[in-house]
Amino acid sequence: MAPPVPADRPGGAHWLRAETGRLLEFAARSRHPVAGFGWQDDAGAIDPDRPVELWITCRMTHVFALAVLDGYREHAPLLDHGMAGVQAMRDARSGGWHSAVGPAGPVPGTKEAYAHAFVVLAGASATLAGHPAGPALLGDALEVTTGRFLGPDGLVVDTWDEGFTTLDAYRGVNANMHAVEAFLAAADATGDRAWLDRALVIVERIVHGFAAGNSWRLPEHYDEQWQPLLEYNRESPADPFRPYGATIGHGLEWSRLALHLHHALAADAPAWLVDDARRLFDAAVTDGWDADGATGLVYTVDWTGTPVVHERMHWVAAEATATAATLFAVTGEDRYARWYADWWAWIEEHLVDREQGSWRHELDRHNRPSSTVWAGKPDAYHAVQAVVLPRRPLAVSVAGALTRTPLDGT
Template identity: 50%
Template sequence: MTALSGSVAATWPSSPTHRRWLDDEARRLLAFGAAAARPAADGGAAYLDDDGRPDASRGVQTWITARTVHSFALGHLLGVPGCAPVADAALAGLTGVLRDEEHGGWFHAVASSGEPDRGAGKSAYDHAFVMLAGASATIAGRPGGPGLLAAATQTYLDKFWDEETGRPVDTWDHTFTTVDGYRGLNAMMHSVEAMLTVASAVEAGQGAAWVDRAARAVSFVVDMAAAHAGRLPEHFGPDWEPALDLNADRPGDQFKPYGATPGHGLEWARLLLHLEAMRPADRLVETAVTLFDRAVADAWAADGADGFVYTTDWSGAPVVRTRMHWVVTEGIAAAAALYARTGQDRFADWYATWWDYAERRLIDRVRGSWRHELDPDNRPAATVWPGKPDIYHALQATLVPRLPLAPMLPAALRDGSLR
C-alpha cells in the first residue's frame, strides 16, 4: 500500500472527528492497561498477556513499571478517571520493591518470588524510564513524584551520564562497581526522551541543563545519520565506534538486534523535532526528514506486504521481517510531528495510511489494546514480544497529533495545550 491521497489525508490531523477518534482510542488503551497495577502493598506494574491479564511468571519489570507510571500520569492529565490510582500503584513499585536500597538505583526486575534480578545489572535504558516516570508523575501532581524524580536524576547523573562524551554509558553490574564496555543508541534515545521531559518538571535553570544534555546526545545521532545514509548504528564499543556486525548470528535479539532498526529512525525523527521546538538548531529538521524517509524506503512493505519490517542490513535489505506494533506507532507520531513542523502533505498521507493499517491489522477490538507483533504475513505472532506488555507506544501515538512539539507530552497536557 502506498500513502493515501493528500487531498483527503492532509485534513486528518486537524479534523475534530479524527481527534475524537484519537481520544476514544486513548481511553480504550487506558482501560486495558489499568489491569497492570499491582496491590499497593507491593506496587509496580505487571506485564500483561493478550487479554490484559497480569502475567505473574514475568515478575515486575522496571521499564514496564516506569512506562506505566508515565502512561497513567498522562491519563490523569487528560482527566480520565481511574488513572491516578494506577500511576500511584506503579510508582510505589519504583520507590519500593524495585529500588536497590543497598547499592542504589533500580533492579531490572523482581521475580514473582520477590527475588531481585541481579544478573541483568543496572541499565541506562531502565533508569531513563525511571527518570521519565518521575518527571511525568511530578508534572501530574502525584504524591511521591518529586522524590522519585530527584532520586532518579541524581542516579542517572552519577552513574550513567558521561559528561566528557555527552552520552550515556549503558550498563553496570548490580553493585555499580563495573561498567560494561557496550554503548547503545536505544538507551541514549530513551535518555533523550526522559531529559526533555525532566526539563519541564524541574526549575528553569536545571531544565536548561537537561536540554543541553539532550542536545549533546542528539548531535552524535545527527552525525551518525549523515555518515550512514540515515540507517542509524545501534551498537557501539566503549570508544563509540559502531559495532555494525553485533549479533549478526542472532539477529532477532530482544534488546540488541543486528543491523538497523527503522522504528528507531522514526522515533529519533520525532525526538529531534521535539528538541528543535525547544531549542532551534541547524540540521535537526533536515536529519528528521532523512531518518523518516530512510525508514519508509527501507522498511515499509519492503517484502511486498504492508507493515514495517523490524530490522534491515546496512544496504537496507530486510533481516527480521516481523512487524512490531511499536514501529507503526512511532511512524504515526513521526509523521504527525513532521507534518506539524513542515506542513508537507506527504507526511499527512503517511499518517493516515499507517492509522488505516493499525486499524486493520494491529488494533484488537476483541481482546483489547494492540497486537504487539505480527509475522511477515501480518498474522499475530509472539517470537519477540509475547502478550501485550504495556500501552506506552500506542497511547503516545494518540497524543502527539493533538499536542504541540514543545514542551513534551506531560507538560503540554498540564498547560492545557490539547487540541
Template identity: 50%
Template sequence: MRPWQTLPTHRSWLDAECRRLLGFGRHVVLPGGGAAYLDDDGVPDPSRGVQTWITARTVHVYSLGALLGVPGSAGVAAGALAGLTGGLRDARAGGWYHALSEHGVPDTVAGKSCYDHAFVLLAASSATLAGIPGARELLDEASGVFLDRFWDEEAGRCVDEWDVSWSVVAPYRGLNANMHAVEAMLAVADCLDDDSWRDRAARICAFVVTLAEENESRLPEHFDDGWGPQPDLNRDRPDDPFKPYGATIGHGLEWARLLLQAEAALGERAPSGLASTASLLFDRAVEDGWARDGAPGFVYTTDWAGVPVVRDRMHWVAAEAVGAADALHRRTGEARYADLYARWWDYVVTYLVDVDRGSWRHQLDASNVPADGVWPGKPDLYHAVQATLLPRVPLGPSLARAAHDGLVSA
C-alpha cells in the same frame, strides 16, 4: 482533502482510542506495587515478575491519563510508582534493579541499565506533574543517580550499563538507551524548568545528526566504549527485543520525531541539522522498511544495505511512524507526510488494533498474522498511547507538560 490532524472528528477518534487503551491496563498494578506483564487479554502474568521498564512506562502512561482527567488513572500510576519506590529500588547501593522475580527477588545478574533508568526519569517527571504522591522525591533521587552513573559529560552521551553494585561499567554503548534518555531529559527539563537537561539532550541529538550523515541515514545502534560502531553485534540473534542486529526501522522513525521535538524545545540553542536529519531518517526508514515484501507494514530490521533481516511487524514501529509523519507534516507543511500519516493509521486499525481482546497486537509476521516470537502478550501501552496524543499537542513541550498546561486538543 484536509489533513486528518486538523479534523475534530479525527482528534475525537484519537481521544477515544487513548481511553480504550488505558482501560486495557486497568488491572496492571500488582499487590506489592509495580506493574505486571500483561497477556493478550490484559491479565497479569505473574511468572514474568516485575520489570522496571514496564513499571516506569506504566507510571508515565497513567500519569498522562490522570492529567487528561481519565478516571482511575491516578490510582494506577500511584500503584505502579510504589514498585519504583519499593522492591525495584536498590535501597543499599542506589538505583533500580532491572526486575524482580515472581517471588520478589531482585535480578542481580542483569545489572543496572541506562534504558531502565531513563524510563524511571520519565515516569517520575510525568508523575510529578500529575501530582502523584512521592513522585517529586523519586524524581530528585532518579536525577541524581542518572547524572552520577550514566551521564558521561566528556562524551556528551550516556553509558549503557553497570553491574548491580556500581563497581564496573560495561564496555558496550547503545543508541537505544541514549534515545530514551533524550525523551526523558526533555521531560525532566519541562518538569523542573531546567535548561541543563535540554542541553544534555542537544548533545546526544547532535551526535545522531553526525551518525546519520556518516551512515546513509541508517543509524548504528551498537558501539564500543570509545563509541566505535559495532555493526555486526548480535548478527546471530537478529530479533533481539532490545539489541537487534542491523538498522532498526522503528528507531529511525522515533529519532525523526525526537529531533523535531528537541528542535522545538531548544529554540535558538538547537544544534544545526535537526530538521533536515529528521527528514532523511524518516525517508530512509520508509524506503527500507515499509511494505518491502508485498504486504503492508514495517519490517523490524534491515542490514546495512537496506535488505530486510527480520520481517515481522512490531506494533511500536507503526506507532512511531504515525508520530513521526505528524511531526514532519507540522514542521514542513508537506502534504506527503499527512498522506502517510493517514495511510499508517489505516494500517494500525486494520491489523494492530484488537477490538475483541483489547490494546494493540504487539507482533505480526510478514503476512500480518499475529506472532509472539519477540513480544508475547501485550505488556506495553507506552507507544500506542503516545501515538494517540502526539498529534494533539504542540511539538515543543513533553506530553506531560502539554497535558498539565491544557495543550491537548480535543
C-alpha cells in the same frame, strides 16, 4: 499538531480520544497485586512467570501520569500504585533501582541506563501531573543517571553490574535515545535548560554524526570507544533490545525526538535538527514500509536496506504516526499528513484488537499475529503516546503536551 483527518476516522480527533480510553482500560489490568505493573498476555492477564520489571513499571507509571493529565482521573490510583512500585524497587545498598523484583525480593541482575531513563521519565511525568512524590523521584533518578550513566563525553554508558562496580564495555544508542526523551521531560518538569543542552550533545553525536555518516541507517551497537559494531548479533537478529542491523522504529523515534528538541531550544535550535529529522524519516520509510511485498514497517534492515527481521511491531507503527504528525506540525507538508492517515488506517486494520483489547504487539510478514520477538501485550507506552500526541500542540515532552489546550476541544 494533528494532520487533517476526519474526526471519526482512524487518526482523527474523536477516534484518537476513544482509542485512548480503550487502551487505558486494558492497561489498567496490568496492576500487579504486590508492586508495580506486570507483563500482560494477549488477553490482558498478568504473566505469572515473569517478575515485576523496572522498565515496564516505569513506562506504565508514565502512562498513567499521561492519563491523569488527559482527564482520566479514574486512573489516578494507578499512578499512585506505580509511584509506590518504583520506590519499592530502589536498591538501598548500592543505589539506583533493581531491574526486577520477584516474590522473594530483588532478582539478581544488572543496572541498565535504559531502565533508569524510564525512572527519570516516570518522575518527570508524575511531576507534571501534580503527583506529590514526583519531584523527589525525578531528583533522585537524575542524580543516579548523571552520576552513574552519563559519561564525560556526554553520551550514556549502558550496563553496570548490580553493585555499580563493573561497567560493561558495550555501548548502545537505545539507552541514549531514551536518555534524550528523559532529559526533555526533565527540562519540561523542572524548567532547567541544562537538560536540553545534555540532550543536544547526545543527538548531535548520534544523529548528526553516526546516522548521517551511515546513510541514515543508524548503527545501534558500539564498543567502549564508540566504534560501531556493525555485525553485532548477526546470529540472533531478532533480539528485542539489541537486534542486528538498523532498527526502523528507532530511526523514526530519533526523528521525533530531534523535533521536540528543536521546539524546546526555540531560537537557539540548530537548523540541522529538522533537516536530520526529515532524513531519518525518509530513510526509515524507504527501507521499512512495504519492503517485502506486504504492507507494514519491518523491524530491521541490513546496511544495504534489505529487510532482516520482517515482523511488524506495534511500537514501530505507533512511532511512525507520531513522527509523521510531528513533522507535519513543524513543516506543514502534505506528504506527512498522507503518511499519517495511511498508517492509522493500517493500524486500525491490522493492530487494533477489538476482541481482546489493546493492540496486537507483533505481526509476521503476512500481517498475521506473531510472537517471534515479543509475546503478549506487555505495555501501552508507545500506543498511548501515539494517540495522545496528535491531540495537543507540539511541546517539549509528551506529558508537557498534555498541559496544553486540546486541539480537538475535548
